[in-house]
Amino acid sequence: MEQSYWLLNVTLDDGFIFEDGNIIGTKSGLYNLYIHNGVIETIQLAEIPIDSTQTPVHDAGNLLALPAFKEMHNHLDKTYLGLPWKSCIPAANLIERLNLEARELAELASSGQLRAEQMLKLLLKGGANHVRTHVNIDPYIGLKNLEEIQKALETFDGKMTHEIVAFPQHGLLRTNSSSLMRQAMNEGATIVGGLDPGGVDLNIEASLYEMMDIAVEFNADIDIHIHDPGHLGFYTIQKLMSLIEDANWQNRVSLSHAFALGDVPIEKSREMAIILAKLGVSVMSTVPINRVMPPVDLLHDYGVHVALGCDGFYDSWSPYGTGDMLEKVGRLAERYKWIDEYSLSQSLQFITGGVKTLDKDGKRLWPKVGDEASLVLVEASCSAEAVARRANRNAVISHGRLAYGELVAESALK
Amino acid sequence: MKAIYWLKNVRLECGYEKENGRVIGTQTELAHLLIENGTIVKIVKGEFIKTDLHEEDAGGLLLLPSFIEKHVHLDKTLMGDVWRACTPTSSVIERFEHEKNVLPTIGTSTNKRAEALLDILLASGSAHVRTHVDIYPEIGLKNLEQVQMALENYSNKLSSEIVAFAQHGLLRSKSTKLVREALRNGAGIVGAVDPAVVDQNIEASLVELFELATEGNADIDLHLHDPGHLGTFTMKRLAALTKQAGWEGRVAISHAFGLGDVSREEAYELADMLADAGISIVTSVPINRNMPPVDLLNERGVEVSVGNDNIFDVWSPLGTGDILERAGRLAERFKWIDEVSLSQSLKYITGGITPLDVSGNQVWPKVGDAANLVLTPASCSAEAIARRTERKAIIYKGKIVYGTLGKQSQSIQV
Numbered sequence: 001m002e003q004s005y006w007l008l009n010v011t012l013d014d015g016f017i018f019e020d021g022n023i024i025g026t027k028s029g030l031y032n033l034y035i036h037n038g039v040i041e042t043i044q045l046a047e048i049p050i051d052s053t054q055t056p057v058h059d060a061g062n063l064l065a066l067p068a069f070k071e072m073h074n075h076l077d078k079t080y081l082g083l084p085w086k087s088c089i090p091a092a093n094l095i096e097r098l099n100l101e102a103r104e105l106a107e108l109a110s111s112g113q114l115r116a117e118q119m120l121k122l123l124l125k126g127g128a129n130h131v132r133t134h135v136n137i138d139p140y141i142g143l144k145n146l147e148e149i150q151k152a153l154e155t156f157d158g159k160m161t162h163e164i165v166a167f168p169q170h171g172l173l174r175t176n177s178s179s180l181m182r183q184a185m186n187e188g189a190t191i192v193g194g195l196d197p198g199g200v201d202l203n204i205e206a207s208l209y210e211m212m213d214i215a216v217e218f219n220a221d222i223d224i225h226i227h228d229p230g231h232l233g234f235y236t237i238q239k240l241m242s243l244i245e246d247a248n249w250q251n252r253v254s255l256s257h258a259f260a261l262g263d264v265p266i267e268k269s270r271e272m273a274i275i276l277a278k279l280g281v282s283v284m285s286t287v288p289i290n291r292v293m294p295p296v297d298l299l300h301d302y303g304v305h306v307a308l309g310c311d312g313f314y315d316s317w318s319p320y321g322t323g324d325m326l327e328k329v330g331r332l333a334e335r336y337k338w339i340d341e342y343s344l345s346q347s348l349q350f351i352t353g354g355v356k357t358l359d360k361d362g363k364r365l366w367p368k369v370g371d372e373a374s375l376v377l378v379e380a381s382c383s384a385e386a387v388a389r390r391a392n393r394n395a396v397i398s399h400g401r402l403a404y405g406e407l408v409a410e411s412a413l414k
Numbered sequence: 415m416k417a418i419y420w421l422k423n424v425r426l427e428c429g430y431e432k433e434n435g436r437v438i439g440t441q442t443e444l445a446h447l448l449i450e451n452g453t454i455v456k457i458v459k460g461e462f463i464k465t466d467l468h469e470e471d472a473g474g475l476l477l478l479p480s481f482i483e484k485h486v487h488l489d490k491t492l493m494g495d496v497w498r499a500c501t502p503t504s505s506v507i508e509r510f511e512h513e514k515n516v517l518p519t520i521g522t523s524t525n526k527r528a529e530a531l532l533d534i535l536l537a538s539g540s541a542h543v544r545t546h547v548d549i550y551p552e553i554g555l556k557n558l559e560q561v562q563m564a565l566e567n568y569s570n571k572l573s574s575e576i577v578a579f580a581q582h583g584l585l586r587s588k589s590t591k592l593v594r595e596a597l598r599n600g601a602g603i604v605g606a607v608d609p610a611v612v613d614q615n616i617e618a619s620l621v622e623l624f625e626l627a628t629e630g631n632a633d634i635d636l637h638l639h640d641p642g643h644l645g646t647f648t649m650k651r652l653a654a655l656t657k658q659a660g661w662e663g664r665v666a667i668s669h670a671f672g673l674g675d676v677s678r679e680e681a682y683e684l685a686d687m688l689a690d691a692g693i694s695i696v697t698s699v700p701i702n703r704n705m706p707p708v709d710l711l712n713e714r715g716v717e718v719s720v721g722n723d724n725i726f727d728v729w730s731p732l733g734t735g736d737i738l739e740r741a742g743r744l745a746e747r748f749k750w751i752d753e754v755s756l757s758q759s760l761k762y763i764t765g766g767i768t769p770l771d772v773s774g775n776q777v778w779p780k781v782g783d784a785a786n787l788v789l790t791p792a793s794c795s796a797e798a799i800a801r802r803t804e805r806k807a808i809i810y811k812g813k814i815v816y817g818t819l820g821k822q823s824q825s826i827q828v
Contacts, residue, residue: 025498085797086439088751289701289747319756319800320746334732335702341499344731385497388731 003400004036005056007407009046011064013345013382016362023342026358026382030062035373038399043369059408060377063394066348066386067355067366068129068374069325073256073284073309074119075167076133076152077145080314081118083111087319094199094227098170101316105140112148113155120156122323123310127376129160129398130353132223132284132309134167134193137184139175146184159403165223167193172210173201185218194224197239198232204239212243215252223254223284233260237272244279251280256309258283261294269295273302286311287331296350297336308332308350325351330390344384357383373400377407419468421785421809421819422446424477427794430754430774437753440770440794444474449785452811457781471820472789475806476798478760479767479778480541480786481737485668485696485721486531487579488545488564489557492726494530495522499731506611506639510582513728514552524560531725532568534735537817539788541572541810542765544721546579546605546635549596550587558596571815577635579605583612585619590626597630604630607637610644616651624655633664635696638672645672646684653691662692668721670695673711674704681707685714698723699744708762709748720744720762737763742799756796769795785812789819 014029032050034042044050050057078101080086091097108115116133123131133153135146146164153162166189168177185192192215197207215222224240226233237260244253255276261269261283276283282305283294296306308328313321329351333339338347342360349356357366367375380391395405423444431439448456448467490513492498503509520527528545535543545565547557558578565574578596580589584606597604604626609619627634636652638645649667656665667688673681673695688695694717695706708718720740725733741763745751750759754772761768769778779787787809792798807817 022501024501085793085801087753087756087796087800089436090749090752289743290749314801318746319751319796320742322802330732331701334730337702339500339731340502344499381497384499384731388499389497389726390734 002056004034005058006050006052007033007035007397008050008057008059009062010060010377011062011381012364012367013064013357014364016342016358018362023340023362025341026345026384027362028064028382033367033373035400038373038401040367040369040371040373043367060395061408063377064380064382064386064391065367065375065377066127066357066383067352068376068396068398069127069351070130070132070307070353071123071128071309071323071325072132072307073286073311074123074131074133075135075312075315076116076119076131076149077112077135078312078315078317079115079119081122082115088316094196097317098200102138102140102170104316105136105138109141109144109148112145113151116149116152117155119323120152120160123325124156124160124396124404125393126322126324126326127378127393127396128325129374129396129403130162131160132163132165132191134165134169134223134225135184135189136169137166137180137189137193138168138170138177139180140170142180143184143187146187146189150188158401159398161398163191164189165191165193167225168195171195171200173203173207178210178214181214182217185214185220191221191223192218194222196226196228197236198228204236208236208240208243212247212249215249216247221252221254222249223256225256227257227259229259230263231260233258234264234268234272237261241275241279241281244281253279254282254284256284257286258294259288259291261299262292266295266298269298270302273299273304277303280305282307284309287328287335289331289335293335296332305354306350307353324390326387326390326393330387333387341384344387345382347387348383374398377405416468417812418448418450419470420446420462420465421449421470421472422462423474424472424789425474425793426477426776426779427757427769428776430770437774439753440757440796442476442794447779447785449812452785452813454779454781454783454785457779470814473820475789476792476794476803477779478539478769478788478790478795478798479764480788480808480810481539481763482542482544482719482765483535483540483721483737484544484719485698485723486535486543486545487548487724487727488528488531488543488561489524489547490517490724490727490729491527491531492520492728493534494527495520500728506608509729514550514582516728524557525563528561528564529567531735532564532572534725535722535737536568536572536808536815537805538734538736538738539790539805539808540737541786541808541815543572543574544577544603544635545574546577546581546637547596547601548581549578549592550580550582550589551592554592555596555599558599558601562600570813571810573810575603576601577603577605579607579635579637581607583607583619584622585613585615590622593626594630597626597632601632603633603635605635605637608640609648610640616648620648620651620655624659624661627661627664628659633666634661635666635668637668639669641671642675643672645670646676646680648672649684649693650687653687653693656691656693665691666694666696668696670697670706671704673706678707678710681710682714685711685716689715694718696721697744699740699747701743701747705747708744717766718762719765736802738798738805739802742802745799753796756799757794759799760795786810789817
């Protein structure tokens with residue numbers, strides 16, 4: 001696809017329809033977008049004629065444009081995708097699960113790139129043009145998974161952007177992985193990961209300090225997986241907050257899973273939400289349905305940035321999962337009973353890095369001139385419908401470039 | 415399609431593969447089915463020997479029994495009409511009123527919308543549908559007639575049963591007479607809702623329900639959302655009345671939320687009582703409240719089935735109609751991640767049929783079984799459930815009613 005082109009006949013959310021002060025629907029409009037060097041340079045009504053003599057033209061065929069999705073919690077290195085079917089072995093607890101995983105890490109390592117590429121394909125088809133992947137860094141696998149994942153991500157260069165979290169899956173302290181973690185940060189991982197300082201590392205404070213040390217040393221963000229439940233997980237989060245203040249690591253830390261926030265009494269969750277918002281700590285959720293999850297509605301209300309991910313799926317941990325971010329946010333909407341037009345339309349922000357198409361008054365927030373030209377073209381009349389009905393994805397444009405699907409023939413302009 | 419033909423190269427499950435006493439996979443073999451007048455009359459293994467008879471090539475696709483959609487509201491869906499989100503309401507009674515007002519304003523007919531939903535259900539593999547149809551004074555039997563028309567149009571593609579459902583309360587909306595009429599006009603099952611919260615008289619509501627059932631020789635499907643001990647108390651009364659009427663094996667409770675609200679001990683006691691009264695449970699696997707403990711119910715011999723419930727209607731904008739997706743959600747909810755659990759979970763959407771029993775004996779298909787089948791590119795049932803594999807073709811009474819065969823790219827591997 002060219003550096004510059006007109007994308008014609010794009011449906012955009014254009015406002016809300018109000019009745020007695022309530023939002024009862026979404027207005028849409030048909031637009032032509034001029035895309036130049038990966039940026040949306042012009043947005044004008046489709047009825048206004050364009051000068052197409054010099055510029056290539058593509059036709060979106062009236063499909064609705066949504067901001068491209070972001071998959072914010074994945075484990076590209078773990079999936080079985082691309083291999084023959086295999087179910088999971090039940091494990092009694094996390095440590096047993098880790099032991100089971102350790103047994104097959106070496107065996108899986110050599111197919112890492114192939115498996116990760118299968119996963120990336122699914123994510124892209126679903127509309128994600130960005131992935132944050134965790135990659136195991138542990139004594140069993142060393143940096144091998146990191147290398148394989150880097151190769152896979154390279155083949156999606158130009159289609160998907162990425163962030164790699166060096167993830168001490170088997171415990172930073174438990175498996176003495178600090179020096180491996182530092183190697184991984186030198187070899188291209190950009191975010192420092194952590195895991196259950198209580199349940200896995202058995203020394204909450206030392207584990208957190210060590211993670212923080214590595215982050216400061218490499219001037220890197222943090223993404224820590226906290227499955228530790230109830231007050232244990234809550235204490236861990238509290239402790240981490242004080243470290244963030246000490247290190248001035250505001251706006252640089254994510255909590256993945258953070259089940260504890262859903263386990264403790266609501267007043268405590270509320271207190272913590274205020275702190276998370278103040279320190280710019282975000283929460284990544286995979287929207288689990290088999291345990292209590294963090295109160296996403298409450299966190300969001302208090303200004304905490306919440307993002308969704310598919311987690312590792314179809315791997316030794318879980319046989320399920322589709323990699324479809326729109327399905328994931330639909331599940332979130334179902335979980336919180338967001339069934340009205342406004343709630344559904346706003347829910348999109350959990351898979352777009354906070355971008356939503358309309359504000360509460362129906363003023364268009366996206367797209368704007370100057371925005372990155374990363375969009376998903378779907379068969380829907382508005383964002384709310386796309387989320388609720390899990391609309392078909394026909395094409396994904398990433399930084400101006402067609403990354404997946406097809407656009408209607410160029411000859412559309414007559 | 416011919417009245418007699420060979421369906422060749424289907425993949426049948428023939429046993430579990432074990433390693434150190436643990437099931438690690440499923441064994442399959444290729445077989446050829448002779449289908450005559452909608453019945454499997456011969457099953458041949460090994461090389462296919464050509465005859466004069468017509469052949470359809472399944473190309474190695476996995477054969478599963480066709481699915482059952484056990485709880486859907488064909489009369490409520492907006493499928494096939496324009497997008498609209500739901501209006502928030504503060505109570506179920508308010509929702510009733512809202513629905514009553516909205517449905518008559520929809521441009522498309524109930525019949526056409528029901529057909530649009532049937533298309534979706536069928537494409538997912540459901541060749542049997544239990545639909546509820548609202549019966550209340552304002553609408554009379556119109557919903558019933560419209561849904562009957564739709565089902566009649568689809569009668570060569572799927573079988574069905576209709577529940578005359580007093581959505582607005584048997585007592586509350588004074589619908590007894592109408593429901594009786596519905597039972598005389600083709601509805602085979604009588605349905606009611608929340609004897610406490612909606613009808614405000616548990617005993618009278620249940621007694622009335624049983625009078626209708628015994629008089630019309632109809633089965634019962636009670637929608638019981640009433641929570642906690644209110645719900646379980648109602649179940650106890652329902653079980654007593656079931657036994658008193660000799661209606662064992664003829665009563666289903668849909669939703670049955672109360673079972674998930676009470677303690678595990680109480681749930682066991684209730685399960686035994688339900689099993690004793692031959693009462694089955696139908697669940698839509700809700701993720702925004704407690705649900706019945708399906709694992710426990712199954713352990714105590716209570717029959718459980720899954721349905722999609724509301725799909726894109728005034729109650730919920732969500733739902734895909736894919737019953738295999740629903741079964742996968744059930745498995746995820748109860749953490750059934752191993753081969754046997756996944757493989758056996760198929761029974762919740764097939765009326766109890768699984769190709770293998772728990773010990774791995776092949777129990778389906780057998781000569782004489784109805785040729786109601788799903789063909790899917792999976793290596794086994796467990797994979798089909800966990801990976802939500804594509805439905806390539808659905809066969810009902812021997813005829814392909816959805817999809818196509820013979821164009822599979824999948825290679826045959828024994």
